[in-house]
Amino acid sequence: MDKIRKEDIKQEVFDLYDDYAHNRLNRRDFIQNLSAYAVGGLTVASLMSFLMPDYKSSVQVTADDPRLTSQYITYKSAKGGGTMKALLSMPANTNKKLGGIVVVHENRGLNPYIEDVARRAALAGFVSIAPDALTPLGGYPGTDDAGREMQSKRNRDEMLEDFIAAYDYLKSHENCNGKVGVVGFCFGGWVANMMAVRIPGLSASVSFYGGQPASEDVSKIKAPLLLHYAELDTRVNEGWPAYEAALKEHHKKYMAYMYANVNHGFHNDSTPRYDKAAAELAWKRTIDFFREKLQ
Structure with missing residues (x-):
């Protein structure tokens, strides 16, 4: 499918991630609850990938910045x-x-x-x-x-x-x-x-x-x-x-x-x-x- 857009994701998905990120939800329950939003071409795997941090493409000041x-x-x-x-x-x-x-x-x-x-x-x-x-x-x-x-x-x-x-x-x-x-x-x-x-x-x-x-x-x-x-x-x-x-x-x-x-x-x-x-x-x-x- 096409790249997931932030505006296409329900707020409940972000709330689930917040519970997971703050240890109020274990990984198994997070994935299980996330499956309810894997509709319309979305998969649990694609939602998980979308929610996880992407450090490589987000760096603003590199470690070797000469300044x-x-x-x-x-x-x-x-x-x-x-x-x-x-x-x-x-x-x-x-x-x-x-x-x-x-x-x-x-x-x-x-x-x-x-x-x-x-x-x-x-x-x-x-x-x-x-x-x-x-x-x-x-x-x-x-x-x-x-x-x-x-x-x-x-x-x-x-x-x-x-x-x-x-x-x-x-x-x-x-x-x-x-x-x-x-x-x-x-x-x-x-x-x-x-x-x-x-x-x-x-x-x-x-x-x-x-x-x-x-x-x-x-x-x-x-x-x-x-x-x-x-x-x-x-x-x-x-x-x-x-x-x-x-x-x-x-x-x-x-x-x-x-x-x-x-x-x-x-x-x-x-x-x-x-x-x-x-x-x-x-x-x-x-x-x-x-x-x-x-x-």
């Missing part, structure tokens, strides 16, 4: 004696100290999309660090399915501590000006919110469709927040009214945007949930926010 210095490094993990792997990127031949950005991945480890995002942040004039929370288990395994399974074996609060350790590493890096922010996606969006709760010195926090902190923790937030939500992401959006009420109650500095008619993961340009217009607008707002707060 950047980008390399894997290790830093001390939250637990004594251990180390974490991360991608450290910055503009090539920079002769000044730059604002720092911790880039936090989704629930599947440091995959090519998040590495690309980290390089985009560096290209915008920052020094970025993108840790791999799967390091203690051997690192991102090369596929998102295996990555999700691995990450489910780690305690999310322990992973949060490892990202906080990345903040400490970056803040004292010789190329950083001491102002460090965080941007996270999905699971990483929750991490970005929680780093704002946990780190009094955090300079800025940007969360893309991330879970919210408990209302009683909002009073601890010092950093200005930029929050991106997807209108069709009912799962994450359920927590937004209480979060917003607590932010207002405690007079916190925040900007929140709800992007119309887009799905959770709309910034991820390797999957069909990607929405180009919303992603580009949200990223522009993110970089503008970091330039205001970190430079």
Whole structure:
């Protein structure tokens, strides 16, 4: 059949994928439920292929981009004696100290999309660090399915501590000006919110469709927040009214945007949930926010 078009796919299919991608549906049940939408020439195999990430054709900033210095490094993990792997990127031949950005991945480890995002942040004039929370288990395994399974074996609060350790590493890096922010996606969006709760010195926090902190923790937030939500992401959006009420109650500095008619993961340009217009607008707002707060 002809190439599947995003507009021909029912929203229920994207909702099924969201349940599968967040471990609320196992692979067997996902395939079984997906079969109900394999009609009119569509097959389960073609739908599966359509929904899975395509990293090769979606890279915006390549690993060997001459405008950047980008390399894997290790830093001390939250637990004594251990180390974490991360991608450290910055503009090539920079002769000044730059604002720092911790880039936090989704629930599947440091995959090519998040590495690309980290390089985009560096290209915008920052020094970025993108840790791999799967390091203690051997690192991102090369596929998102295996990555999700691995990450489910780690305690999310322990992973949060490892990202906080990345903040400490970056803040004292010789190329950083001491102002460090965080941007996270999905699971990483929750991490970005929680780093704002946990780190009094955090300079800025940007969360893309991330879970919210408990209302009683909002009073601890010092950093200005930029929050991106997807209108069709009912799962994450359920927590937004209480979060917003607590932010207002405690007079916190925040900007929140709800992007119309887009799905959770709309910034991820390797999957069909990607929405180009919303992603580009949200990223522009993110970089503008970091330039205001970190430079």
